[in-house]
Amino acid sequence: MGLGKNRLVELGMAAIFHDIGKSCIPLAVLNKPGAFDEREWAVVRRHPVSGVKELLKLKGADALTARIMQGAFEHHLHLDGTGYPRVAYPRGISLGGRIVAIADCYDALTSSRVYRRTAEPPEVTLRFILERSGTLYDPVLAKLFVNAIGLYPAGTLCQLTSGELAVVVRNNPDPELWESPGVRIIAGPGGVAADGGVVDLADPAACRRIACTLDAHANGIDVARYFV
Numbered sequence: 001m002g003l004g005k006n007r008l009v010e011l012g013m014a015a016i017f018h019d020i021g022k023s024c025i026p027l028a029v030l031n032k033p034g035a036f037d038e039r040e041w042a043v044v045r046r047h048p049v050s051g052v053k054e055l056l057k058l059k060g061a062d063a064l065t066a067r068i069m070q071g072a073f074e075h076h077l078h079l080d081g082t083g084y085p086r087v088a089y090p091r092g093i094s095l096g097g098r099i100v101a102i103a104d105c106y107d108a109l110t111s112s113r114v115y116r117r118t119a120e121p122p123e124v125t126l127r128f129i130l131e132r133s134g135t136l137y138d139p140v141l142a143k144l145f146v147n148a149i150g151l152y153p154a155g156t157l158c159q160l161t162s163g164e165l166a167v168v169v170r171n172n173p174d175p176e177l178w179e180s181p182g183v184r185i186i187a188g189p190g191g192v193a194a195d196g197g198v199v200d201l202a203d204p205a206a207c208r209r210i211a212c213t214l215d216a217h218a219n220g221i222d223v224a225r226y227f228v
Contacts, residue, residue: 014071021051045084075100078136098138121213151178157216162208163189177202
């Protein structure tokens, strides 16, 4: 986006501290393995305001502190006026708040949590964000986010229509070809390890596409080794 170094530092700090309000939630609620009831949801929804209160305790509040507080307060507010906390907010959500909201959603859905053991695949999460762009999320930022990490982020383990296993190593810069990244073939159709080199799935000569993504950890595969 062309943000300067100082602005990026402010954005990074806002992202790091955006959920500091959760430190005020009782552990019995925060670590509950099942769904929250209405009373528990009411407690959880207070964490953006609790975060601001915690940050106000810092000495020497300045412009950086204000940016951090914006991230803490705004990351569950939506463009269409929904979300929480339920307050009149005529000033509009800040750029940092809109960016943190998208990153927070992606992180939440692609990670295993106490209340949801199964993480969503990256491509499912990115489609979730794109489908809600313009209502929940900033549409321009949503597209920039997907363009930055790709529909299949680097390191994604996938099975191709050929039956081969592959690891995504680069994204296609063309939004129309986001579903066709560059992949390194690591195993043949029978699951036998193989170095099939890097294949550009956007090349018609490749004659295959991604059939599904797989959990690298569950399959005992260290995808990092394919980037060395």
